Amino acid sequence: xxxxxxxxxxxxxxxxxxxxxxxxxxxxxxxxxxxxxxxxxxxxxxxxxxxxxxxxxxxxxxxxxxxxxxxxxxxxxxxxxxxxxxxxxxxxxxxxxxxxxxxxxxxxxxxxxxxxxxxxxxxxxxxxxxxxxxxxxxxxxxxxxxxxxxxxxxxxxxxxxxxxxxxxxxxxxxxxxxxxxxxxxxxxxxxxxxxxxxxxxxxxxxxxxxxxxxxxxxxxxxxxxxxxxxxxxxxxxxxxxxxxxxxxxxxxxxxxxxxxxxxxxxxxxxxxx
Numbered sequence: 563x564x565x566x567x568x569x570x571x572x573x574x575x576x577x578x579x580x581x582x583x584x585x586x587x588x589x590x591x592x593x594x595x596x597x598x599x600x601x602x603x604x605x606x607x608x609x610x611x612x613x614x615x616x617x618x619x620x621x622x623x624x625x626x627x628x629x630x631x632x633x634x635x636x637x638x639x640x641x642x643x644x645x646x647x648x649x650x651x652x653x654x655x656x657x658x659x660x661x662x663x664x665x666x667x668x669x670x671x672x673x674x675x676x677x678x679x680x681x682x683x684x685x686x687x688x689x690x691x692x693x694x695x696x697x698x699x700x701x702x703x704x705x706x707x708x709x710x711x712x713x714x715x716x717x718x719x720x721x722x723x724x725x726x727x728x729x730x731x732x733x734x735x736x737x738x739x740x741x742x743x744x745x746x747x748x749x750x751x752x753x754x755x756x757x758x759x760x761x762x763x764x765x766x767x768x769x770x771x772x773x774x775x776x777x778x779x780x781x782x783x784x785x786x787x788x789x790x791x792x793x794x795x796x797x798x799x800x801x802x803x804x805x806x807x808x809x810x811x812x813x814x815x816x817x818x819x820x821x822x823x824x825x826x827x828x829x830x831x832x833x834x835x
Contacts, residue, residue, distance in 0.1 A: 610645055611645060611833060613647060613648050613649060614645040614646060614647055614648060614833060615645065615646060615648050615713075615756050615757055615758060616643060616644075616645055616756075617641070617643060617644050617645070617646055617709070617712055617713050617756055618643050619640075619641060619642050619643040620640065620641070620717065621638050621639065621640045621641075621717070622638070622639060622641070622711075622712045622715060622716065622717045622719075623636060623637075623638060623715070623717070623718070623719035624636070624637055624638070624639045624708060624711050624712070624715075624776075624813070625637055625776060625813050626721075626811070626813040629811070629813075629814075630815075631779070631781035631783075632773075632775070632779070632781070632783070632815050633813045633814065633815060634776070634779065635776065635778050635779065636719070637776060637777070637778060639708055639712075641708065641709060641712055642835070643835050644705075644709055644832055644833065644834055644835060645832060645833040645834075645835070646705055646709065646710075646713045646756075646758060646830065646831075646832045646833075647702075647758075647830035647831050647832070648747075648757065648758055648759055649746035649747055649759050649760065649830065650684035650685075650746050650759075650760055650764060650765060650767065650828050650829065650830045651684065651685055651693075651696065651828065651829055651830055651831065652681065652682050652683060652684060652685060652746055653676035653677070653680050653681050653682075653683060653684075653685050654676075654681045654682065655685075655700075656668075656676075656685040656688075656696065657674065657675075657676060659696050659699055659700070660674055661674065662699065663695075663699060665692070665695070668685060668686065668687035668688060668692075668823070669687045669823075670686065670687050670825065680743075682745040682746055683743045683744065683745055683746070684743055684746055684760070684764055684765045684828035685828055686743065686765060686823075686824070686825045686826065686827060686828050687823045687824065687825060687827070688768075688823055688827060688828065688829065689820060689821050689822065689823045690768045690791045690820030690821070690822075691820060691821065692823070693768040693828075693829035694768075694770070696829075696831070697829075697831040697832075700831060701833070702831035702832060702833045703770065703831065703832055703833065703834070704768060704769055704770040704829065704831065704832065705769055705770065705830070705831070705832035706769055706770050706771045706832075707769040707770075707771040707792040707794060707815070708771070709769075709832055710761075710767065710769050710794045710795075710832075711794065711812055711813065713754060713756055713758050713761065714754045714758065714761035714762070714794070714795070714812040715754070715755075715812040715813075716754065716755030716756065717755075718755075720755075720812065721811050721812060721813075722752075722762055722810060722811060722812060723752055723753060723754040723755075723758070723761045723762050723812065724751065724752050724753070724754075728808060728810065729752075731749075731751075732749055732751050732752030732762070733749050733752045733760070733762040733763035733764070733810060734748065734749065734760070734763040734764040734797075734798045735762065735763040735796060735798065735808075735809070735810050736798060736799060736800035736809075738763075738798075740798060741798070742798060742825075743764055743765060743798060743825075743828075744764060744798075746759060746760055746764070747759045747760070748760075749763075760795070761794075761795055761812070762795055762796055762810035762811075762812075763795070763796055763797060763798060763810055764795075764797060764798060764828070765795070765797045765798070765826055765827060765828035766793040766794070766795055766796060766797045766809075766816055766826055766827050766828070767793060767794050767795045767827075767828060767829050767830055768791060768793055768820075768827065768828075768829040769791065769792045769793065769794055770791075771791065771792045772787065772788045772789075772790070772791060772792070773785060773786060773787070773789070773790040773791065773792050773815070773817035774786050774787065774788075785817060789819070790817035790818055790819060790820070791817065791818065791819075791820045792815055792816070792817055793815075793816040793817070793818060793827065794812075794814065794815070794816070795809075795810070795814075796808075796809030796810040796811075796814060797809065797826035797827075798826065799825070799826040
């Protein structure tokens with residue numbers, strides 16, 4: 563039997579422990595560097611704020627070459643992830659804003675009370691400034707027209723939130739002849755691919771964007787610039803007198819002076835991650 567020197571044995575044991583700890587540290591360091599240098603993944607499992615939904619990062623098809631010149635050309639846009647309200651802002655929510663800020667009520671209200679039985683209808687008679695200030699008060703912001711279109715359209719280039727075929731039973735559009743707004747979320751079969759309600763019909767929705775030509779658009783107009791804000795989605799109002807065509811397509815663009823308000827204009831909010 564070979565006798566070991568106790569001192570040498572202790573040193574040998576400590577050397578092995580130190581080697582093992584160093585190896586673990588190096589492995590952990592390499593792994594951490596790889597993770598830190600990797601591209602950020604989409605927060606597909608992020609918890610969305612109440613009554614909002616996550617629109618994941620990635621490309622989508624925007625615009626159309628099939629109708630009006632300002633809707634084209636069809637092009638691909640990449641967006642980072644963001645949140646958007648599942649529903650248009652209602653009278654009930656807007657009343658809280660009024661009570662908190664002292665802002666004047668919409669003109670169809672009596673005092674600070676919204677029309678009877680319309681609590682869950684989208685608020686109307688709001689200007690772009692009203693909509694913008696509400697969203698900031700709520701800790702959000704207005705969506706850009708690009709964000710709005712992706713939330714309505716998904717990634718497959720569909721014409722309407724539900725698909726490519728117009729179906730007046732899936733949204734509060736003029737062809738349904740309801741004569742006014744409906745409670746938000748009344749047409750679940752017309753939801754967008756991300757589960758967002760009323761992206762076609764009910765009320766036109768203010769966006770943060772100025773009415774400007776798309777990058778490759780070759781059809782100039784004096785209306786482009788920082789004069790008008792873009793509204794999206796169409797409404798319950800029949801605009802056929804203006805030869806507007808069907809207003810519900812996802813790529814449709816309306817533009818108005820930001821101080822305009824009427825019974826067909828509303829909004830929803832978005833939020834950056």
